[in-house]
Amino acid sequence: MALIVQKFGGTSVGSTERIKNVAKRVARWRAQGHQLVVVPSAMSGETNRLISLAKEISPQPDPRELDVVASTGEQVTIGLLSMALMEQGVKAKSYTGAQVKVLTDSAFTTARIERIDENRMRADLEAGFVVVVAGFQGVDAAGNITTLGRGGSDTSAVALAAALKADECQIYTAVDGVYTTDPRIVPEARRLDTITFEEMLEMASLGSKVLQIRSVEFAGKYKVKLRVLSSFEDKEGPGTLITYEEDPKMEKAVISGIAFNHDEAKITVMGVPDRPGVAYQILGPIGEANIDVDMIIQNASVDNMTDFSFTVNRSEYAKAMDVLNKQVKSHIKAADIRGDAKVCKVSLVGVGMRTHAGVAGKMFRTLAEEGINIQMISTSEIKVAVVIDEKYMELAVRALHKAFGLDQPQ
């Protein structure tokens, strides 16, 4: 008998019919004798509906009150799912974040979980109840309702699993696991049985949106055994298990997957004097404008002058260019500011490359053979990422998928 936390996303609970199906699935696990804590998201579309109402009232709604409104989506689902479980003959009991309680800081709309009181849940589990907990929400020390931000239900589930020392945290999604890359682009993409925690972080942050990245970080911190599964299959599939130790079997696979992101824009500050503090002078104003920077590259200098490049989310490209032209350019005496919003990032991810030389070289050769020019390169121990013209994205992903044998069984 295991203690399992199961998280169901908005699409999985998107209608009362689907909530009934989730209840049947949970009931099957319960019938096997497992103790279950279930964390549903809001019904799909509901959080957007609530935020739209708030925006009709106020273009910039007060964050505390926005959380009061937005947290109701999950509160509705926990009640409905508990009823549906009882209809299946399963004892069930719901809790809001405040009831559990899931204690967070007071950063409304982006709160962070500080502590979870597991006593009530533990008592209910011992008494044979399935415990249904609202994801995405918590309560601060003063009793104010908080939310964890978009995708926070994943984080809630992982945090509950950590607090309860659960045997496994299952994240049910619309896909049946983590794939070598997006099957919509590469039909030969394979489901991975396992992926390491570090690889998952790279895959998630680079645009394979299976799991919210914060939840993966949280899982890593508390060594929560995390599994991604499909909520739409009738039969229970194995999904993808996220591991913390490198599997000896995995050594043969150099690369686990290919991530990509076309919401990228590239900015280059040309002819920058290469002196201490110049990176800060460029990125400081960008950070103050709340613009997230992804890749950062500075070449070796020639004649004490260098080019400084970085990427930002495409939606923040115009804002970033504006900041640079108005606040930075003349200040640091840069020759020019150039930008390109039509780029994408493609990344090879795999712990295997730690012990295998030549991964980057093989990647660059593969792209060259397809006539794809590489504009930026960034590497880490388990990743090689390149920025290329966005029109080549699908071609690059398919070529690399084949070149690294990801279409072959592991």
Added chain:
Amino acid sequence: MALIVQKFGGTSVGSTERIKNVAKRVARWRAQGHQLVVVPSAMSGETNRLISLAKEISPQPDPRELDVVASTGEQVTIGLLSMALMEQGVKAKSYTGAQVKVLTDSAFTTARIERIDENRMRADLEAGFVVVVAGFQGVDAAGNITTLGRGGSDTSAVALAAALKADECQIYTAVDGVYTTDPRIVPEARRLDTITFEEMLEMASLGSKVLQIRSVEFAGKYKVKLRVLSSFEDKEGPGTLITYEEDPKMEKAVISGIAFNHDEAKITVMGVPDRPGVAYQILGPIGEANIDVDMIIQNASVDNMTDFSFTVNRSEYAKAMDVLNKQVKSHIKAADIRGDAKVCKVSLVGVGMRTHAGVAGKMFRTLAEEGINIQMISTSEIKVAVVIDEKYMELAVRALHKAFGLDQPQ
């Protein structure tokens, strides 16, 4: 500077536009220096939508979970209204029932308020905030979310006013006060400036659905000064004030208003042996079937046999007949059970009739002149109610309204 509790019904907050209008109204009161606690209902239709979702999941939803779901309607409104107030430049802060906290018993879906903690509200009021509290909901001693049942927001507002010893509790509705009768039936109906608490109880319970009866009882118990006003008028009207002392000026008005209810059904148990306990033998099984009985009449007996009549809500007529025929008839050896679901009740209400003889006589004569047969009569110190054929209802109300001079200025 007064402390005022203002309650706005579902229609008054039925859209984001209307919520903005409520915020403007509250801001006007705030600008006059008053301290304000505002209690909104759920947006009109929202509670029904939530209950429908629950019914799709389960024909008889678990009451604890139904309250978790249903209470979200008001939670959305308090957040939206607080945002709207801030847009008006007014400091505002929302609280759910659990946050206040509004302590209730554990009778889910029909909970009763036991105690209200006024400390947080008091501190916020002192700090210049408008406090926005979710109506209809509370929390039990174990921390479970509860609701007060339909119309419970009125009760919430009155209970908050009592706890805070507010100077006035204002109930904003779609009408601008309590009328002598329904203006849709009698266009000459007049708004009453004042009505006594007892009259209001009779008017409310008899079908003039301006205020929820429980809230009026609650107001009476704690002597809360209650005022009914319109939320749709641009200018603030005086509405109707519900008083606890009889106004000496009112002595001239014998009758304050005419209430009516066409959701009535009449049942007569014929030929009942007139012996002790027979009323209980008839009404005991009716009560056990959770059927509410309104009027009860037993005539003087002839030859130790009597007829026993009572009225029930029309929607429970079939069920009541079934109980009587199956469980009561042969047991008490009644001659027959007869029923009529096409009746209505018309009531004259007024504290003035205590000191004025002849009210009942004048009522019966007025009805006789219109050729209306009276089927049942029931009287109290401030009320004369008759049951008549429902087809005469409008005629009876109009004739009585004129006969008692209710169309004339008070």
